[in-house]
Amino acid sequence: MKKIFDAMPLTSYLKEYAAQGTLRAHMPGHKGRSLPELSPPQDAYAWDITEISGADSLFEADGILLAAERRTAAVYGSPACCWSAGGSTLCIQAMLARMRMQNRTVIAARTVHRAFLNACILLGLEVHWVFPRSGGVISGEYAPEDFAQALHAVRGAGKSACVYVTSPDYLGSQHDIAELARLCHAQDAPLLVDNAHGAHLPFLPENRHPMALGADYCCDSAHKMLPALTGAAILHCRSEQEARELKCSMQMFGSTSPSYLIMQSLESCTAYLEQCGREAVSLCAERAGVLRRKLAGKYRFIGTEPLHLTIAADGHDLAAQLRQCGVECEYEDAGFLVLLLSPVMTEEEFAALFRALERCTPSAPVPAPELPPPMQQAYSMRTAALSGWETVKLSQAEGRICGPVQVPCPPAVPIAVSGERLTKPWLTLMEHYGLGEIAVMVQA
Ligand SMILES: Cc1ncc(COP(=O)(O)O)c(C=O)c1O
Structure with a gap:
């Protein structure tokens, strides 16, 4: 068996990682464990089916899948929702398609995931950007005005x-x-929230979910912060009629074979939230608060969301030290390290994380340069992303037009977007994030 696995690099990697017992401070939120009594049997293949009689069909659900979606909406307290087995990416495509059909201009905070950008490109939507008043590419402080x-x-x-x-x-x-x-509502404009990182927010002591705060559409990647398989996500909206219309858009982008294993994990996750969601998420937030307080003299924690344990430090150095202690982080760069917590984490895992952080010594972050003045949008995003392109070194890219955006994941947040004429300060910013080259339009 060992020999067969040796010739299967992915399989051997997964086998080894699972055997190591690493403390997973990264996605998915199930942390490598199934939910007792709610998950498939040992042989998950037995539950991997297709749209056979009685199994319903996600994009035109009127049977068991519709009932399951309604149960998820009820647990979240949202009027209606659509399940996605294609992550928040598919939800973002669907909600933006709806905006396209209504002929709306999209005003977007610049800190977006590339899923947003690609959806705009595919749909031919142009974006009116709002830049943060302070902060950087990945995170910034915005002014509502x-x-x-x-x-x-x-x-x-x-x-x-x-x-x-x-x-x-x-x-x-x-x-x-x-x-x-x-x-937004004063201006008759819907508010769309990419809440991919916040599927747990309704279950905090104070409900901070965007739908509860007035958003009109909102996507949650259940797999990021909750016990669900990668790809499981929820698109919330204001009525069942809207949900049906959103599904029409979802099926334009999604696979015709949404995975029943992913969907089953969303149903398990819903049952888990029903049974103990509030208690488990609140306890996790409380443990995270204790950990932050106990380590406040040593680490500078930033961010407001309790289950994102974000440290301002040289993230590369700290991630390497944590790895030595058996902890794998979600994200690292020269200025930050992100550890993702989950309600399924045990008290022992919190204690182990605390001990690991106590053992490590953070070094000073390398601050990212301030965001330079916006670049000129020389071509539409769609034209620039779908034209011929070539890759050039950053040192040769000044004045060229950004082509398809190829930013590494995580965090997959674009620095320049397609169609922008590249300026030196933005190229310097890309260097800070370790990029060496960029795709630019050939004809410009
Ligand atoms: C902010 C944000 N939005 C959207 C996505 C896409 O979500 P998914 O991977 O569920 O498709 C991600 C993925 O990392 C993300 O970080």
Whole structure:
């Protein structure tokens, strides 16, 4: 058997990683364990089926899948939802398709995941960007009045609008969703929230879920912060009629074979949340708070979302030290390290994480340069991303037009977006994040 596995690099990697017993401070939120009594039997293949009689069909559900989706919506307290086996990526495509059909201009906070950008490119949507007042590429502080101003500008030009924000972002910073919803609704604009990192938010002592705070559409990657298989996500909306319309868009982008194993994990996750969601998520947040307080003299924790344990330090150095202690992190760069916590983590795992952090010595972060003035949008994002492109070194890219965005994942947050004319300060910023080259349009 060993010999066969040797010729299967992915399989041997997974086998070894599982055997190591690493403390997984990264996605998925199940942390490598199934939910007792709620998960498939040992041989998961037995539950991997297709749309046979009685099994319903996700994009036109009217049987067991519709009932299961309604149960998820009820647990979240949202009027309706659609399940996704294609992650939040598919949910983002669907909600933006709806905005395209309504002919709305998208006003977006610049801190977006590349899934947003690619959906805009595929749908031919142009974006009115709002940049953060402070902070950097991955996370920033936004002023609600900047969105109000953008709404006035778009509405003043006789167009209808919508606002799109990512909250929490990769470092765990959150927008003031209630305030944004108020601003949007005063201008007849829906608020769309990429809540990929916040599927657990309704279950904190104070419900911080975007739908509870007034958002109109919101996607949650259940797999990131909760016990669900990778790919399991939820798209919340304001009515069942809307959910049916969103599904029409989902099936334009998604596979015709959404995985029943992923969907079953979403049902398990829903049952888990029903049984003990509030208790488990609140306890996790409380343990995280204790850990932060006990280590406050040694580490500088940032971000407002309790289950994102984000440290301002040289993330590469700290990640290497933690690895030596058997802890694998979610994200590292020269300025930050992110550890993702989950309600399924045990008291022993929290104790082990505490001991590991106590043993490590953080070194000073290398601060990212401030965000330079915005670049000129020389071509539409769609034209630039779907034209011929070539890869050039950053040192040769000044003045060229950004082509398809190829940012590494995590965090997959674009620095320049397709169609922008590249300037030196933005190229310097890319160097800070370790990029060496960039795809640019050939004809420009
Ligand atoms: C902020 C954000 N939005 C959207 C996505 C896409 O989510 P998914 O992987 O569930 O498709 C990610 C993935 O990492 C993300 O970090």
